[in-house]
């Protein structure tokens with residue numbers, strides 16, 4: 001189910017049909033929740049926990065390459081987790097691979 005590399009472990013998180021177009025879904029991975037988003041045919045993974053007050057980012061809405069938090073609309077870039085109001089702040093972003101219709105996320109090995 002997973003393969004180990006030197007610093008990351010690729011973990012199977014979902015199937016592509018689990019993520020509706022232009023939406024997100026959250027999954028438990030290695031003691032945290034990771035949000036997987038579909039946007040324009042690409043899949044992205046961010047920490048699901050909004051760094052403002054902890055809303056689930058997977059319930060946010062996707063627009064222009066960002067997800068807007070459902071509580072107070074802070075926007076985070078899907079490509080790297082940057083908070084759009086202050087690029088010095090980021091939420092965790094994870095590399096994603098799709099293999100045979102299954103979504104794998106690179107999770108840091110603790």
Ligand code: FES
Nearest residue numbers: 050052053069072
């Ligand atoms: S909890 Fe996400 S913007 Fe406030």
